[in-house]
Amino acid sequence: MTISTSDADLIRKRARELGFDVCRFTEVESAWPAGARLAEYVAQGRHGEMGWMADTLERRAHPRAMWDGARSAVVLGMNYGPQHDPLTLLDHPTRGMISVYAQGDDYHELIKGRLKQLASFMAAQHPAELKVFVDTAPLMEKPLAERAGLGWQGKHTNLVSREFGSWLFLGVILTALDLPPDPAGQDHCGQCHACLDACPTKAFPAPYQLDARRCISYLTIELKGPIPTEFRPALGNRIYGCDDCLAVCPWNKFASDAREKRLHARQALKEPRLSDLVQLDDPTFRLLFAKGPVKRIGRDRFIRNVLYAIGNSGDSGATVVVEPLLADPDPTVRGAAVWALSRLHEAAAFEALRAAHLPAETDPGVRAEWTLPDPHIA
Structure with missing residues (x-):
């Protein structure tokens, strides 16, 4: 027709x-x-x-x-x-x-x-x-x-x-x-x-x-x-x-x-604090992102992203909320927490964490994160 x-x-x-x-x-x-x-x-x-x-x-x-x-x-x-x-x-x-x-x-x-x-x-x-x-x-x-x-x-x-x-x-x-x-x-990108x-x-x-x-x-x-x-x-x-x-x-x-x-846009998602987001458990993650596309990646992958961002932030005060995630059930989250802390802590403090956590860590990926080259050494 x-x-x-x-x-x-x-x-x-x-x-x-x-x-x-x-x-x-x-x-x-x-x-x-x-x-x-x-x-x-x-x-x-x-x-x-x-x-x-x-x-x-x-x-x-x-x-x-x-x-x-x-x-x-x-x-x-x-x-x-x-x-x-x-x-x-x-x-x-x-x-x-x-x-x-x-x-x-x-x-x-x-x-x-x-x-x-x-x-x-x-x-x-x-x-x-x-x-x-x-x-x-x-x-x-x-x-x-x-x-x-x-x-x-x-x-x-x-x-x-x-x-x-x-x-x-x-x-x-x-x-x-x-x-x-x-x-x-028609393409108008030009040069x-x-x-x-x-x-x-x-x-x-x-x-x-x-x-x-x-x-x-x-x-x-x-x-x-x-x-x-x-x-x-x-x-x-x-x-x-x-x-x-x-x-x-x-x-x-x-x-x-x-x-x-x-x-x-939801006001809570325009400029959220990384230190608040990293503390989300699965129920609070689902509540915050209800009806939104972020929920599709799940809490663990999202927290992984937040931890990398915290590692880039230079905010040493965030170590208080990151350290508990070294015991997170998800190994990707634990590994991202290790990386973030390696960038936020002074070398001696990070070495103390490694001595406390590495012996008990069974996941090979997380163990590899603990043994990455020291970011404090240029």
């Missing part, structure tokens, strides 16, 4: 009423170079421990590999840009930095409910099969968004919009309808490489390429177990995700002033 331009405009109008900032259309039947690029990315091992990328390669190869009946995609964006530069928190090392998108309710749920309402509206107007996607299914939203003209994939591999900078949540509705396609997005320069761990081997194994978002969210020692100092006080490459994008200055109503 082919939809007229006027009917397509009604879909856009309803999308705006539901709180989406942009709604555009694209066909999904032509060639899909993004699938080959993803296959090469996985073949190079740059996906790290994200095994689901390799497992779902075939379904990501083309939008119609997800659903053969798809003819068009409705691609929607919701601006979540912060009112203030999130990178200013780097100047306050005793406070934890949580990625802007994760400071409020889980955006998957926020977007999914509105997508379903829009899908219901479309089905009522034009009975045809459709499917809704919000980042959790093996559908490549960013290339679809570029093809639909929401923006382009920048040198940091995220979507960039001339209207909303690097701050867009994306959602997709695949439909059996033939919708009038919008012009594809700018601010996002590449801003990366603390040099996770971009080249423009438009990302090695997730070096990315702080991957390291603090996806990676299980200890974070490699070479990256720990670069984490700074980033305890969940990293906004550096997004926040420095020059196109952010054109983002709409109507951002505040889209995503409400």
Whole structure:
């Protein structure tokens, strides 16, 4: 069924009423170079421990590999840009930095409910099969968004919009309808490489390429177990995700002033004290992050991140709340506590802790943390 331009405009109008900032259309039947690029990315091992990328390669190869009946995609964006530069928190090392998108309710749920309402509206107007996607299914939203003209994939591999900078949540509705396609997005990065320069761990081997194994978002969210020692100092006080490459994008200055109503950050998550966060047990962790995306990594991985940040903070007073974690049931937490204390204590005090705890430690990974080179020796 082919939809007229006027009917397509009604879909856009309803999308705006539901709180989406942009709604555009694209066909999904032509060639899909993004699938080959993803296959090469996985073949190079740059996906790290994200095994689901390799497992779902075939379904990501083309939008119609997800659903053969798809003819068009409705691609929607919701601006979540912060009112203030999130990178200013780097100047306050005793406070934890949580990625802007994760400071409020889980955006998957926020977007999914509105997508379903829009899908219901479309089905009522034009009975045809459709499917809704919000980042959790093996559908490549960013290339679809570029093809639909929401923006382009920048040198940091995220979507960039001339209207909303690097701050867009994306959602997709695949439909059996033939919708009038919008012009594809054009790259406007030019000679700018601010996002590449801003990366603390040099996770971009080249423009438009990302090695997730070096990315702080991957390291603090996806990676299980200890974070490699070479990256720990670069984490700074980033305890969940990293906004550096997004926040420095020059196109952010054109983002709409109507951002505040889209995503409400919780006050407790804007500038939390690391010394408070490190004391969370599982029930208090779940309570603090209820309805938010941080809860998905679990208490132990989160405390691991907080401990590395404390180790980078220079706050020797935090040793009082870190030392009890040397007896934590989780070995990754114990190991991170060892690393933090090795950087905060004077050499003699740390040696006394090692003498007290190392003999009873049975986990080889934690024992290795106790025997790392002395950080006090240049």
